[in-house]
Amino acid sequence: MTKRLFALFLVCAALSSCIQDEPLNSECDIESCRVVMDDPLAVFYSESDAVASVLSVDTIIAFSTREKANRDLLKSVALELQITPGATVVPASGSVQDFSGEGVHYTVTSQDGRWKRTYLVRFVPKESLNPKFDFEDVELEPNKQKYYQWFAYDNSGVRQDLWATGNSGFALSRSSAKPLEYPTIPWEDVVNVYDDQGNPVSKKSVKLETCDTGGFGAMVNMRLAAGNLFLGTFDTANALVDAMAATRFGVPVNRFPVRFRGYYKFKPGARFQNRAGKTVEGVVDAPDAYAVLYRNTDKDGNPVILKGDDVLTHANIVAMARVENFLHTGVEPGDPWKYFDLKLEYKEDKNYELLYNYGYNLTVVFSSSVKGAEFEGAVGSIFLVDEAEIVFE
Numbered sequence: 001m002t003k004r005l006f007a008l009f010l011v012c013a014a015l016s017s018c019i020q021d022e023p024l025n026s027e028c029d030i031e032s033c034r035v036v037m038d039d040p041l042a043v044f045y046s047e048s049d050a051v052a053s054v055l056s057v058d059t060i061i062a063f064s065t066r067e068k069a070n071r072d073l074l075k076s077v078a079l080e081l082q083i084t085p086g087a088t089v090v091p092a093s094g095s096v097q098d099f100s101g102e103g104v105h106y107t108v109t110s111q112d113g114r115w116k117r118t119y120l121v122r123f124v125p126k127e128s129l130n131p132k133f134d135f136e137d138v139e140l141e142p143n144k145q146k147y148y149q150w151f152a153y154d155n156s157g158v159r160q161d162l163w164a165t166g167n168s169g170f171a172l173s174r175s176s177a178k179p180l181e182y183p184t185i186p187w188e189d190v191v192n193v194y195d196d197q198g199n200p201v202s203k204k205s206v207k208l209e210t211c212d213t214g215g216f217g218a219m220v221n222m223r224l225a226a227g228n229l230f231l232g233t234f235d236t237a238n239a240l241v242d243a244m245a246a247t248r249f250g251v252p253v254n255r256f257p258v259r260f261r262g263y264y265k266f267k268p269g270a271r272f273q274n275r276a277g278k279t280v281e282g283v284v285d286a287p288d289a290y291a292v293l294y295r296n297t298d299k300d301g302n303p304v305i306l307k308g309d310d311v312l313t314h315a316n317i318v319a320m321a322r323v324e325n326f327l328h329t330g331v332e333p334g335d336p337w338k339y340f341d342l343k344l345e346y347k348e349d350k351n352y353e354l355l356y357n358y359g360y361n362l363t364v365v366f367s368s369s370v371k372g373a374e375f376e377g378a379v380g381s382i383f384l385v386d387e388a389e390i391v392f393e
Contacts, residue, residue: 027084028110028117030054035063036078036094043069045126045357048303054119056237057168059142060161061119064126064252064358074099074123079106086111099123117143126358128254129162129231130154133262133364133388135206138186140179146171147182150206150229162251164232169239169246170225173213183211183227183368189333191263191386205386208368210269210285210377223277224379226372230365232305244308244373250361252296255392257344257362260291260321262388263337265329269378285378288370290322291344291390295354296361308373311363318360319344331382364390 035050037043043065044050052061065074081093089108091097097104103122109115130152137151147167152160165184170177179185187207195201208227217223220240231251238246268285295316296304306314312322321342329335354360366385369377 026110026112026115028087028108028115029056029084030061030081030089030106030108030119031084032082033061033121034080036080037073043073043123049126055233055235057141057143057234059117059119061121062161063121063123065123067125067254069125071100077123079121081106083108084110124158124160125156126252126254128154128392129160129251129362129390131390131392133390134202134204135186135386135388136202136204138204141168145179146177147179148185162231164230164234164247166225166228166234166239166247168234168236169243170211170213172236172239173216173220173222173225174211181211183225184208184229185227187384189265189331189384191337193387202387205384206366208287208366208383208385210369210372210379210381212379218277221275222375223273223275224369224372224375224377226367226369226377226381227383228365228367228372229385231363243375247308247311247373249292249306249308249311249363249365250294250296251363252358253293253360253362253392254355254358256350256355256360257291257293257319257390258393259341259343259391260289260364260389261339261341261391262289263339263386264289264323264326265331265335265337265382265384266326267328267331267382269380269382272378273376275375280376285381286326286370287381287383288323288365288367288372289340289385290320291342291362291364292317293319293344293360293362296359306361306363311365318348318350319346321345331384337384337386362390364388 032053040047040050075098076096077099078094078096083089087108087110103120105118105120107118138148141149150163154160167182167184185207187205190202190205193201210226213225232249235246266287272280272283272285274280298304304316321344323340327338368381368383
């Protein structure tokens with residue numbers, strides 16, 4: 001209990017989205033928001049889609065609408081915003097705004113007036129995710145530009161912010177790290193894939209590396225951070241208190257996945273260690289890559305989000321594909337890329353009515369250490385990933 005309270009104290013001290021001199025009056029966050037409208041089901045698939053919980057690292061709040069929702073209904077919409085105590089927000093909570101375009105910016109100012117944070121709130125048709133994961137679209141996170149984050153575009157050219165990493169958690173333990181020293185970064189060693197005109201398709205890959213978290217990580221018994229990239233969200237506020245709960249896996253889909261494909265390179269680190277930092281003789285690190293489809297509500301209609309402790313075991317899992325027996329290829333530019341192509345194995349019948357209403361979530365997960373979520377692995381393990389894909393039926 002003492003360790004947990006200590007970790008909680010560290011989170012509270014380190015995780016304010018705005019640097020605090022006065023702990024009680026210098027925060028400037030939107031914590032949650034709710035869409036206020038007479039008939040939410042005219043725009044959303046379910047009433048729960050009209051409520052958004054906002055993570056501490058979020059700067060874009062995207063409400064997912066029906067694919068063919070009348071955009072005119074979004075010209076006069078009010079949002080009820082819950083913000084940190086004492087802060088102010090412009091436009092005001094409850095004011096009517098036009099969300100039929102690219103979105104509306106909300107700026108939150110802390111009570112002491114020293115800090116501001118701007119959010120973009122958008123209403124985006126809930127179109128199935130782009131199934132080709134080329135990892136070309138990457139940027140530094142906009143607030144402090146300390147680490148990289150990935151996004152993509154759907155078939156209509158609308159940006160989708162569906163990918164997450166644990167980079168924001170690593171920032172707590174190694175705050176002095178440069179962007180390219182984080183566990184998950186863009187990389188220029190790419191698969192030689194070309195289009196019909198002979199132009200290279202791939203310009204960037206992803207480098208996942210298991211990194212030492214330093215003295216702070218050792219103090220909270222989290223000595224390493226595996227590089228990871230997954231469809232879902234990462235809750236930084238839980239990163240030190242309950243690491244398994246911090247990873248929230250899955251995004252809604254309206255097509256059934258049938259295959260999981262991609263290219264990789266892998267080189268294990270020299271010394272496998274357990275959570276206590278002790279060497280485990282005879283164990284060689286391995287990466288992980290899998291796709292999981294699951295029902296996103298329980299029998300009572302309550303939302304279900306898989307997390308680090310149940311993403312491979314939860315009763316709501318419908319289908320899965322997981323890469324086994326990774327080869328040690330080396331990770332230099334001349335080392336060969338290995339291709340995998342797996343069928344998702346279904347363990348229950350497909351429910352097309354549930355599918356139509358986005359009742360299934362899909363996650364795709366890559367990690368440089370298979371036991372990284374348990375803070376076990378080998379520092380220096382490197383896993384390169386490129387040109388991955390989900391094939392839908």
